[in-house]
Amino acid sequence: MSMLYALPGNAAFARAVRRHAGWQRGELELHRFPDGESRVRLVTPPHGAVALACSLHRPDAKLFPLLAAANTARELGATQVGLLAPYLAYMRQDQRFRPGEAVSARVIGGLLGGAFDWVVTVDPHLHRIRDLADVFACRTVVVRTAPDLAAWIGANVRLPLLVGPDGESAQWVQAVADRLDVPCVVARKQRHGDRAVSVRLPSLARWRGHTPVLLDDIIASGQTLIDTARGVREQLVQPAPVAVVVHGLLGRKSLDALHGAGIARLVTTNTVPGEVAAIDVSARVAEALSAIAGKVL
Numbered sequence: 013m014s015m016l017y018a019l020p021g022n023a024a025f026a027r028a029v030r031r032h033a034g035w036q037r038g039e040l041e042l043h044r045f046p047d048g049e050s051r052v053r054l055v056t057p058p059h060g061a062v063a064l065a066c067s068l069h070r071p072d073a074k075l076f077p078l079l080a081a082a083n084t085a086r087e088l089g090a091t092q093v094g095l096l097a098p099y100l101a102y103m104r105q106d107q108r109f110r111p112g113e114a115v116s117a118r119v120i121g122g123l124l125g126g127a128f129d130w131v132v133t134v135d136p137h138l139h140r141i142r143d144l145a146d147v148f149a150c151r152t153v154v155v156r157t158a159p160d161l162a163a164w165i166g167a168n169v170r171l172p173l174l175v176g177p178d179g180e181s182a183q184w185v186q187a188v189a190d191r192l193d194v195p196c197v198v199a200r201k202q203r204h205g206d207r208a209v210s211v212r213l214p215s216l217a218r219w220r221g222h223t224p225v226l227l228d229d230i231i232a233s234g235q236t237l238i239d240t241a242r243g244v245r246e247q248l249v250q251p252a253p254v255a256v257v258v259h260g261l262l263g264r265k266s267l268d269a270l271h272g273a274g275i276a277r278l279v280t281t282n283t284v285p286g287e288v289a290a291i292d293v294s295a296r297v298a299e300a301l302s303a304i305a306g307k308v309l
Protein backbone atom coordinates (compact mmCIF):
# COMPACT_ATOMS: atom_id res chain seq x y z
CA MET A 13 0.00 0.00 0.00
CA SER A 14 1.30 3.50 -0.87
CA MET A 15 0.47 6.57 1.21
CA LEU A 16 0.51 10.27 0.42
CA TYR A 17 0.69 12.84 3.23
CA ALA A 18 0.04 16.53 2.48
CA LEU A 19 1.92 19.30 4.26
CA PRO A 20 -0.35 22.29 5.09
CA GLY A 21 -1.55 24.12 1.97
CA ASN A 22 -1.18 21.03 -0.23
CA ALA A 23 -4.37 19.14 0.60
CA ALA A 24 -6.27 19.87 -2.64
CA PHE A 25 -3.39 18.92 -4.93
CA ALA A 26 -2.60 15.80 -2.88
CA ARG A 27 -6.28 14.76 -2.99
CA ALA A 28 -6.34 15.06 -6.79
CA VAL A 29 -3.10 13.07 -7.10
CA ARG A 30 -4.38 10.35 -4.73
CA ARG A 31 -7.57 10.04 -6.72
CA HIS A 32 -5.63 9.46 -9.95
CA ALA A 33 -2.92 7.26 -8.42
CA GLY A 34 -5.13 5.27 -6.04
CA TRP A 35 -2.84 6.03 -3.10
CA GLN A 36 -4.08 6.07 0.49
CA ARG A 37 -4.40 9.34 2.45
CA GLY A 38 -2.01 9.81 5.34
CA GLU A 39 -3.00 12.44 7.87
CA LEU A 40 -0.26 14.81 8.99
CA GLU A 41 -0.57 17.34 11.78
CA LEU A 42 1.65 20.43 12.11
CA HIS A 43 1.76 22.48 15.28
CA ARG A 44 3.61 25.80 15.63
CA PHE A 45 4.91 26.57 19.11
CA PRO A 46 4.93 30.17 20.38
CA ASP A 47 8.70 30.34 19.81
CA GLY A 48 8.29 29.60 16.10
CA GLU A 49 9.45 25.99 16.27
CA SER A 50 7.17 23.35 14.79
CA ARG A 51 6.06 19.84 15.72
CA VAL A 52 5.12 17.35 13.04
CA ARG A 53 2.99 14.28 13.69
CA LEU A 54 2.10 11.51 11.28
CA VAL A 55 -1.37 10.81 12.64
CA THR A 56 -1.88 7.89 10.26
CA PRO A 57 0.91 5.35 10.87
CA PRO A 58 3.10 5.10 7.74
CA HIS A 59 3.56 1.78 5.94
CA GLY A 60 4.81 0.76 2.52
CA ALA A 61 5.85 3.50 0.11
CA VAL A 62 5.29 6.98 1.53
CA ALA A 63 5.28 10.32 -0.30
CA LEU A 64 5.02 13.79 1.19
CA ALA A 65 3.32 16.48 -0.90
CA CYS A 66 4.75 19.95 -0.41
CA SER A 67 4.93 22.67 -3.02
CA LEU A 68 7.98 24.73 -2.09
CA HIS A 69 6.79 28.25 -2.76
CA ARG A 70 8.04 30.41 0.17
CA PRO A 71 10.17 27.44 1.16
CA ASP A 72 12.14 28.39 4.24
CA ALA A 73 9.39 27.77 6.82
CA LYS A 74 8.33 24.57 5.05
CA LEU A 75 11.68 22.85 4.99
CA PHE A 76 12.01 21.85 8.65
CA PRO A 77 8.52 20.28 8.88
CA LEU A 78 9.18 18.48 5.60
CA LEU A 79 12.51 17.05 6.77
CA ALA A 80 11.03 16.11 10.14
CA ALA A 81 8.12 14.30 8.45
CA ALA A 82 10.48 12.42 6.10
CA ASN A 83 12.69 11.35 8.99
CA THR A 84 9.69 10.22 11.05
CA ALA A 85 8.13 8.24 8.19
CA ARG A 86 11.40 6.35 7.83
CA GLU A 87 11.76 5.74 11.59
CA LEU A 88 8.20 4.42 11.74
CA GLY A 89 8.73 1.85 9.01
CA ALA A 90 8.06 3.36 5.56
CA THR A 91 9.83 1.20 2.98
CA GLN A 92 10.65 4.28 0.87
CA VAL A 93 10.06 7.99 1.38
CA GLY A 94 9.56 10.26 -1.61
CA LEU A 95 8.90 13.96 -2.05
CA LEU A 96 6.23 15.35 -4.34
CA ALA A 97 7.21 19.01 -4.76
CA PRO A 98 5.05 20.38 -7.58
CA TYR A 99 7.08 23.60 -7.34
CA LEU A 100 10.76 23.17 -6.51
CA ALA A 101 12.31 26.22 -4.85
CA TYR A 102 15.73 27.81 -5.28
CA MET A 103 16.42 26.51 -8.77
CA ARG A 104 16.93 30.09 -9.99
CA GLN A 105 19.98 30.54 -7.76
CA ASP A 106 22.03 28.18 -9.84
CA GLN A 107 25.38 29.91 -9.74
CA ARG A 108 27.48 32.18 -7.53
CA PHE A 109 26.39 35.45 -9.12
CA ARG A 110 28.61 37.48 -6.74
CA PRO A 111 31.63 36.28 -4.77
CA GLY A 112 30.62 34.56 -1.56
CA GLU A 113 27.01 33.80 -2.52
CA ALA A 114 25.46 30.41 -1.77
CA VAL A 115 24.55 28.35 -4.82
CA SER A 116 21.13 27.61 -3.34
CA ALA A 117 20.13 25.08 -6.02
CA ARG A 118 22.99 22.86 -4.86
CA VAL A 119 22.17 23.44 -1.18
CA ILE A 120 18.53 22.43 -1.62
CA GLY A 121 19.56 19.48 -3.81
CA GLY A 122 21.90 18.22 -1.11
CA LEU A 123 19.35 18.70 1.67
CA LEU A 124 16.36 17.08 -0.05
CA GLY A 125 18.45 14.51 -1.91
CA GLY A 126 19.80 13.29 1.43
CA ALA A 127 16.38 13.09 3.09
CA PHE A 128 14.29 11.46 0.35
CA ASP A 129 14.64 8.38 -1.84
CA TRP A 130 13.17 10.23 -4.80
CA VAL A 131 11.71 13.58 -5.79
CA VAL A 132 8.91 14.19 -8.29
CA THR A 133 8.56 17.77 -9.46
CA VAL A 134 7.02 19.81 -12.27
CA ASP A 135 9.06 21.85 -14.77
CA PRO A 136 11.85 23.00 -12.46
CA HIS A 137 13.71 26.16 -13.49
CA LEU A 138 16.67 24.41 -15.08
CA HIS A 139 18.88 26.84 -16.87
CA ARG A 140 22.63 26.75 -16.20
CA ILE A 141 22.12 23.48 -14.30
CA ARG A 142 20.69 21.30 -17.07
CA ASP A 143 19.68 18.23 -15.12
CA LEU A 144 18.30 17.80 -11.59
CA ALA A 145 20.56 14.75 -11.24
CA ASP A 146 23.51 17.18 -11.19
CA VAL A 147 22.37 18.63 -7.84
CA PHE A 148 20.19 15.93 -6.25
CA ALA A 149 21.77 12.84 -4.74
CA CYS A 150 18.47 10.88 -5.00
CA ARG A 151 16.39 9.88 -8.04
CA THR A 152 14.38 12.68 -9.63
CA VAL A 153 11.46 12.73 -12.03
CA VAL A 154 10.43 15.86 -13.95
CA VAL A 155 6.84 16.20 -15.15
CA ARG A 156 6.65 18.48 -18.22
CA THR A 157 3.61 20.74 -18.54
CA ALA A 158 3.90 21.50 -22.27
CA PRO A 159 0.97 19.16 -23.13
CA ASP A 160 -1.26 20.83 -20.51
CA LEU A 161 -0.30 24.38 -21.50
CA ALA A 162 -0.79 23.54 -25.17
CA ALA A 163 -4.21 22.00 -24.50
CA TRP A 164 -5.36 25.10 -22.59
CA ILE A 165 -4.12 27.49 -25.29
CA GLY A 166 -5.61 25.34 -28.05
CA ALA A 167 -9.02 25.39 -26.37
CA ASN A 168 -9.07 29.04 -25.26
CA VAL A 169 -7.03 31.25 -27.61
CA ARG A 170 -7.84 32.17 -31.19
CA LEU A 171 -4.81 32.35 -33.52
CA PRO A 172 -2.08 32.32 -30.86
CA LEU A 173 1.37 33.86 -31.21
CA LEU A 174 3.55 32.54 -28.35
CA VAL A 175 5.86 35.13 -26.80
CA GLY A 176 8.69 34.12 -24.45
CA PRO A 177 10.06 37.01 -22.38
CA ASP A 178 13.67 35.80 -22.29
CA GLY A 179 16.08 33.13 -23.47
CA GLU A 180 15.34 30.98 -20.41
CA SER A 181 11.70 30.68 -21.47
CA ALA A 182 12.61 29.41 -24.96
CA GLN A 183 12.49 25.75 -23.85
CA TRP A 184 8.85 26.04 -22.73
CA VAL A 185 7.78 28.26 -25.62
CA GLN A 186 9.27 25.96 -28.23
CA ALA A 187 7.78 22.81 -26.69
CA VAL A 188 4.27 24.32 -26.69
CA ALA A 189 4.64 25.89 -30.16
CA ASP A 190 5.68 22.52 -31.59
CA ARG A 191 2.62 20.81 -30.12
CA LEU A 192 0.20 23.43 -31.41
CA ASP A 193 2.04 24.16 -34.63
CA VAL A 194 1.79 27.92 -34.01
CA PRO A 195 4.37 30.72 -34.39
CA CYS A 196 6.55 31.89 -31.53
CA VAL A 197 9.07 34.62 -30.72
CA VAL A 198 11.47 34.98 -27.81
CA ALA A 199 12.43 38.39 -26.39
CA ARG A 200 15.61 39.46 -24.62
CA LYS A 201 15.49 40.42 -20.97
CA GLN A 202 17.85 42.31 -18.72
CA ARG A 203 17.33 42.05 -14.98
CA HIS A 204 18.31 45.13 -13.00
CA GLY A 205 16.95 44.00 -9.62
CA ASP A 206 14.34 41.80 -7.91
CA ARG A 207 11.52 43.92 -9.27
CA ALA A 208 13.15 45.67 -12.21
CA VAL A 209 13.58 44.16 -15.67
CA SER A 210 13.60 45.45 -19.23
CA VAL A 211 12.36 43.23 -22.06
CA ARG A 212 13.22 43.87 -25.72
CA LEU A 213 10.98 42.24 -28.30
CA PRO A 214 11.68 41.50 -31.94
CA SER A 215 9.33 43.03 -34.54
CA LEU A 216 5.84 41.51 -34.33
CA ALA A 217 4.53 43.31 -37.44
CA ARG A 218 3.91 40.12 -39.42
CA TRP A 219 1.72 38.66 -36.66
CA ARG A 220 -1.03 41.31 -36.76
CA GLY A 221 -4.39 39.73 -35.88
CA HIS A 222 -2.78 36.99 -33.74
CA THR A 223 -3.45 36.80 -30.01
CA PRO A 224 -0.17 37.22 -28.11
CA VAL A 225 0.26 34.48 -25.49
CA LEU A 226 3.00 35.39 -23.01
CA LEU A 227 4.44 32.09 -21.85
CA ASP A 228 6.88 31.59 -18.98
CA ASP A 229 7.79 29.08 -16.29
CA ILE A 230 7.51 31.34 -13.23
CA ILE A 231 5.67 34.49 -12.32
CA ALA A 232 6.86 36.03 -9.07
CA SER A 233 6.85 39.85 -8.86
CA GLY A 234 5.17 39.86 -12.27
CA GLN A 235 7.61 42.45 -13.65
CA THR A 236 8.87 40.19 -16.44
CA LEU A 237 5.38 39.72 -17.84
CA ILE A 238 4.36 43.32 -17.18
CA ASP A 239 7.26 44.62 -19.24
CA THR A 240 6.66 42.00 -21.94
CA ALA A 241 2.96 42.96 -22.12
CA ARG A 242 3.92 46.63 -22.43
CA GLY A 243 6.25 45.87 -25.36
CA VAL A 244 3.71 43.60 -27.06
CA ARG A 245 0.91 46.15 -26.78
CA GLU A 246 3.09 48.86 -28.32
CA GLN A 247 3.30 46.70 -31.43
CA LEU A 248 0.03 44.75 -31.47
CA VAL A 249 -2.73 46.87 -30.03
CA GLN A 250 -5.50 44.28 -30.36
CA PRO A 251 -6.31 41.63 -29.25
CA ALA A 252 -4.97 42.06 -25.70
CA PRO A 253 -2.36 39.49 -24.62
CA VAL A 254 -3.09 36.52 -22.39
CA ALA A 255 -0.44 34.99 -20.13
CA VAL A 256 0.10 31.28 -19.49
CA VAL A 257 2.59 30.34 -16.79
CA VAL A 258 3.63 27.10 -15.13
CA HIS A 259 4.20 28.24 -11.52
CA GLY A 260 2.25 31.20 -10.12
CA LEU A 261 4.22 32.54 -7.14
CA LEU A 262 2.30 35.79 -7.09
CA GLY A 263 -0.01 37.60 -4.71
CA ARG A 264 -3.01 39.84 -5.25
CA LYS A 265 -0.92 43.00 -5.77
CA SER A 266 1.03 41.47 -8.66
CA LEU A 267 -2.18 40.09 -10.12
CA ASP A 268 -3.73 43.57 -10.17
CA ALA A 269 -0.55 45.03 -11.68
CA LEU A 270 -0.64 42.42 -14.46
CA HIS A 271 -4.22 43.27 -15.34
CA GLY A 272 -3.27 46.96 -15.15
CA ALA A 273 -0.57 46.26 -17.76
CA GLY A 274 -3.26 45.14 -20.19
CA ILE A 275 -3.05 41.35 -19.79
CA ALA A 276 -6.58 40.19 -20.54
CA ARG A 277 -6.25 36.85 -18.76
CA LEU A 278 -3.59 35.07 -16.72
CA VAL A 279 -3.65 31.35 -16.00
CA THR A 280 -1.16 29.10 -14.26
CA THR A 281 -1.05 25.40 -13.49
CA ASN A 282 -2.06 24.22 -10.02
CA THR A 283 1.51 23.44 -8.85
CA VAL A 284 1.04 26.40 -6.50
CA PRO A 285 -2.50 27.02 -5.22
CA GLY A 286 -4.05 30.36 -6.16
CA GLU A 287 -7.02 32.02 -7.79
CA VAL A 288 -5.58 31.77 -11.33
CA ALA A 289 -4.38 28.15 -11.03
CA ALA A 290 -6.76 26.82 -13.70
CA ILE A 291 -4.62 24.22 -15.47
CA ASP A 292 -4.72 20.91 -13.60
CA VAL A 293 -1.54 18.84 -13.89
CA SER A 294 -2.38 16.35 -11.12
CA ALA A 295 -3.12 13.41 -13.46
CA ARG A 296 0.34 13.31 -14.99
CA VAL A 297 1.98 13.99 -11.63
CA ALA A 298 0.11 10.95 -10.26
CA GLU A 299 1.43 8.83 -13.13
CA ALA A 300 5.02 9.92 -12.39
CA LEU A 301 4.57 9.24 -8.68
CA SER A 302 3.32 5.71 -9.18
CA ALA A 303 6.00 4.97 -11.77
CA ILE A 304 8.92 6.02 -9.57
CA ALA A 305 7.52 4.38 -6.42
CA GLY A 306 7.02 1.17 -8.40
CA LYS A 307 10.63 1.25 -9.63
CA VAL A 308 12.11 1.76 -6.16
CA LEU A 309 10.09 -1.05 -4.56
Ligand SMILES: O=P(O)(O)OC[C@H]1O[C@@H](O)[C@H](O)[C@@H]1O
Nearest residue numbers: 228230231232233234235236
Ligand atom coordinates in the same frame (compact mmCIF):
# COMPACT_ATOMS: atom_id res chain seq x y z
O1 LIG B 1 9.79 38.92 -13.07
P1 LIG B 1 9.28 38.02 -11.99
O2 LIG B 1 7.83 37.69 -12.15
O3 LIG B 1 9.60 38.54 -10.62
O4 LIG B 1 10.12 36.67 -12.06
C1 LIG B 1 9.85 35.64 -12.96
C2 LIG B 1 10.92 35.55 -14.04
O5 LIG B 1 12.20 35.30 -13.48
C3 LIG B 1 12.82 34.21 -14.17
O6 LIG B 1 13.78 33.58 -13.43
C4 LIG B 1 11.63 33.35 -14.55
O7 LIG B 1 11.95 32.42 -15.55
C5 LIG B 1 10.67 34.41 -15.00
O8 LIG B 1 11.00 34.84 -16.31
